[in-house]
Amino acid sequence: MTTADPAPRRARAPRSDALRNRDKLVEAARAAFAAAEDESVSLEAIAREAGVGIGTLYRHFPNREALVEAVYAAELDDVTGCVPALLEEFPPDEALRAWMGRYAAFVATKHGMADTLRVSQASGRIAVPVTRQRITAAIAPILTRGAEAGSLRADVEADDVVMMLLGVLLTTTAAGAPGQADRLLDLVLDAVRPRTQGRTA
Numbered sequence: 001m002t003t004a005d006p007a008p009r010r011a012r013a014p015r016s017d018a019l020r021n022r023d024k025l026v027e028a029a030r031a032a033f034a035a036a037e038d039e040s041v042s043l044e045a046i047a048r049e050a051g052v053g054i055g056t057l058y059r060h061f062p063n064r065e066a067l068v069e070a071v072y073a074a075e076l077d078d079v080t081g082c083v084p085a086l087l088e089e090f091p092p093d094e095a096l097r098a099w100m101g102r103y104a105a106f107v108a109t110k111h112g113m114a115d116t117l118r119v120s121q122a123s124g125r126i127a128v129p130v131t132r133q134r135i136t137a138a139i140a141p142i143l144t145r146g147a148e149a150g151s152l153r154a155d156v157e158a159d160d161v162v163m164m165l166l167g168v169l170l171t172t173t174a175a176g177a178p179g180q181a182d183r184l185l186d187l188v189l190d191a192v193r194p195r196t197q198g199r200t201a
Contacts, residue, residue: 024050028050065120072110076106078102083138092146095142096146103135104169168188
């Protein structure tokens with residue numbers, strides 16, 4: 001006589017309080033990394049800001065890399081997912097400028113976790129080409145809508161706009177010049193607006 005194998009247990013869904021703690025940790029980390037000049041922000045400080053113990057943080061994120069990757073994923077979801085709402089709220093050209101501000105915040109958050117991100121990218125846990133594709137795909141509908149409305153040029157490629165934005169944001173973030181970044185983003189917007197025909201001197 002043999003003993004039947006016990007029925008496999010179903011994996012329990014995370015409890016709602018555990019999910020809330022995870023969300024609070026990610027939000028606290030996002031704010032801390034965005035404000036940091038370097039990677040000196042401690043995990044203990046993030047846990048305190050989230051209102052949980054360091055043990056709770058480690059239950060959700062076993063190391064710094066896991067937390068950074070979660071923050072990066074949340075930021076990327078926000079910046080790529082906000083386009084429909086922006087197009088509902090603003091005309092296409094204004095939606096584009098508002099999206100640029102969201103993207104600038106995304107880049108700023110990365111400043112406080114740059115070294116850890118490079119490790120994750122080198123290991124393949126974060127795929128840079130996939131990120132670039134998602135950003136480019138996010139901006140494309142704004143450009144299409146703007147071309148249809150006549151408020152944005154029809155001959156501009158989404159990837160070209162992303163390249164301009166990266167140039168502006170990476171250089172001004174490194175220089176610590178947020179005011180200059182805003183001015184340059186306004187110039188990028190002007191560059192993708194239709195050229196005025198028939199100008200006179």
